[in-house]
Amino acid sequence: xxxxxxxxxxxxxxxxxxxxxxxxxxxxxxxxxxxxxxxxxxxxxxxxxxxxxxxxxxxxxxxxxxxxxxxxxxxxxxxxxxxxxxxxxxxxxxxxxxxxxxxxxxxxxxxxxxxxxxxxxxxxxxxxxxxxxxxxxxxxxxxxxxxxxxxxxxxxxxxxxxxxxxxxxxxxxxxxxxxxxxxxxxxxxxxxxxxxxxxxxxxxxxxxxxxxxxxxxxxxxxxxxxxxxxxxxxxxxxxxxxxxxxxxxxxxx
Numbered sequence: 001x002x003x004x005x006x007x008x009x010x011x012x013x014x015x016x017x018x019x020x021x022x023x024x025x026x027x028x029x030x031x032x033x034x035x036x037x038x039x040x041x042x043x044x045x046x047x048x049x050x051x052x053x054x055x056x057x058x059x060x061x062x063x064x065x066x067x068x069x070x071x072x073x074x075x076x077x078x079x080x081x082x083x084x085x086x087x088x089x090x091x092x093x094x095x096x097x098x099x100x101x102x103x104x105x106x107x108x109x110x111x112x113x114x115x116x117x118x119x120x121x122x123x124x125x126x127x128x129x130x131x132x133x134x135x136x137x138x139x140x141x142x143x144x145x146x147x148x149x150x151x152x153x154x155x156x157x158x159x160x161x162x163x164x165x166x167x168x169x170x171x172x173x174x175x176x177x178x179x180x181x182x183x184x185x186x187x188x189x190x191x192x193x194x195x196x197x198x199x200x201x202x203x204x205x206x207x208x209x210x211x212x213x214x215x216x217x218x219x220x221x222x223x224x225x226x227x228x229x230x231x232x233x234x235x236x237x238x239x240x241x242x243x244x245x246x247x248x249x250x251x252x253x
């Protein structure tokens with residue numbers, strides 16, 4: 001970890017003080033003028049994927065070929081567990097800005113069927129942007145390194161046997177960003193390094209103020225061979241772009 005500030009912050013919040021008041025990490029976040037931000041405009045779309053475990057729960061209503069609107073959105077608070085950006089019982093909306101990123105984030109096995117929901121942004125959403133695609137001119141190198149390391153922490157794949165101790169720093173930072181007035185955060189995907197390395201505009205999003213969004217449709221996707229071969233298998237005539245970046249580049253040749 002390059003950021004000594006973040007390393008010290010993690011040590012303090014994990015083992016000394018769950019509610020640190022005066023740290024240089026928080027002071028850097030408080031400087032709104034040098035925070036990288038990203039805005040999703042009303043009408044833009046995001047994507048949320050869930051592996052289908054029981055096909056009897058798949059909705060057959062028009063527009064929702066996979067899970068219905070309720071199951072395509074946030075989980076009920078009663079079953080919301082600790083994750084990298086949220087505390088237990090506090091649901092947030094985890095999604096991506098591209099179908100392919102959303103699909104690989106659930107790490108499906110070959111042959112798995114996935115319900116991918118299209119999430120409509122109904123009101124503008126302002127995100128604290130850990131992808132740093134647009135670095136503010138006055139952002140210091142110290143703050144830049146901090147944001148890079150935080151993005152890496154958020155993008156680390158979640159495992160069922162994760163120690164919730166690992167979530168404490170990122171949960172606190174997410175809550176802090178929320179209290180600063182942000183609607184959510186954006187961060188890179190560790191499962192698509194070819195995208196991160198080329199600085200493409202594809203990334204993950206956690207939305208705190210999910211009331212500004214709604215699930216408007218869902219589709220069923222099957223992983224047939226590997227992470228470059230997703231195919232839509234429902235009857236929807238409107239097909240999602242589920243191609244990975246490498247395949248898109250080959251098709252363009």
